[in-house]
Amino acid sequence: MPRQFDGSRVRAVRRGKDLHQKELAEKVGVSAPTVARWESGQDFPKGEKLPAIAAALDQPLDLLFPYDGPPDLQLLRCDAGFSVAQAAAIIGTSRVPVSNAESGRRRLSDVYVQPLAQAYGVTEQELLDAQDCSFGLRPRASRDQQSSAPHTVGEKINYLLEYGYVGQEAPSDKEIARLVNEHAGVEAVTADDIAALRTGATTEASDLVRAGLAHALQVDAALLQDDAQLDPKAREFMEMLRFLTSIHRGQILGLAARGNSKGLSAEMMAHINGLVGELKYKLPEAHSGE
Structure with a gap:
């Protein structure tokens, strides 16, 4: 996912360092008006400029420009300070292989992995993991903790309660227990049992x-079975719920899709949901309570 850029925060840090816009611009290699547009929110820097901005302001990159989830190929490239053209030059190709891999259209040829990993300052496995993320695939077990996908029955209950009741009140633990017992024909659970599942006190x-x-x-x-990874249909359903909730909450202002008569895939829905997470930091109301 791209890093989050907040121009007003950059302005505050710059002023705290007693730097003029022109001085920051010179350190980053752009013009002073460009910095002014960044800080006012009229424009945003390319991702590969963020490391230089953070260095010029003597700030940790992750602190000044945070991001959600595991890194993809675009993030690795940008964090290394390379444009697509520069990354392509490293492997001696046109921009197409790099762009295709970053957009999840076609994977990198094996011969490109080692030189790109070296240029980006990561291991080959880290580059391959990032490529998986660019293709919408689930992170490997070593990074599972960074994934927000629900796994246990309790996590899935919470997910459905949060995203499955757009415009209406979600049922309480007591009401869920009543409906479960009604369906079972016996008193199978109590409200406390439901609460224990939701809080993780029990997973059984x-x-x-x-x-x-x-x-x-x-x-x-089938959606409520414990599994390491949701099957495609279940995952698509979960992502669709989150997507619709994002629209209802005003986090998505518009959407256009073309060239796909079957609708958006689970991978694309996950990507859009990730973009929604980034967008909320750029909406005016996101900062109104600060």
Whole structure:
């Protein structure tokens, strides 16, 4: 995912360092009017400029320009300070292989992995992991903690409660327990049991309870099975819920899609949801309470 850029924060840090816009511009290699547009929110720097800006302001890159989730190929390139053209020059090709890999269209040829990893200052495995992220694939186990995808039945309950009730009140633990018991025909759970699942105090739930939860939350029972990775249909459903909630909350202002008669894929939905997470930092209301 791209890093989050806040022009007003850059301005505050610059002023705190007693730097003029012209001085920052000279350090970064741009004009003073360009810095002014960045700070006013009229424009945004290219990702490969962010390391130079952070260095000029003597700030940690991750602190000044944070990002969510594991890095993809674009982030690795930008953090190394390279444009697409410069990265392509490293491997002696046109821009096409680099652009295709970053946009999830075609993977890098094996012969490009080692020189790019070396140029980006990462291991070959880290580059391949980043490429997986660019293609919308789930991060490997070593980075699972950075993934927001729900795994346990409790995490999935929380996800559905947060994103599955757009414009209406989500059911309480007591109401969920009632619906589960109604479906089961016996008193299978209590409100405290539901709360324990949601908080992670317990991760165990019988098939009877899971079926009842699916009835209560109006989803397919398969969605509430514990798994390391959601199957494609389940993942698409979860991403669609989050996407629709983002629209309802005003985090997505418009969307246009073309060239796909079957609708957006789960990978594309995940990518759009990630962009929504980035966009919220740029919306005026996101800073109104600060």
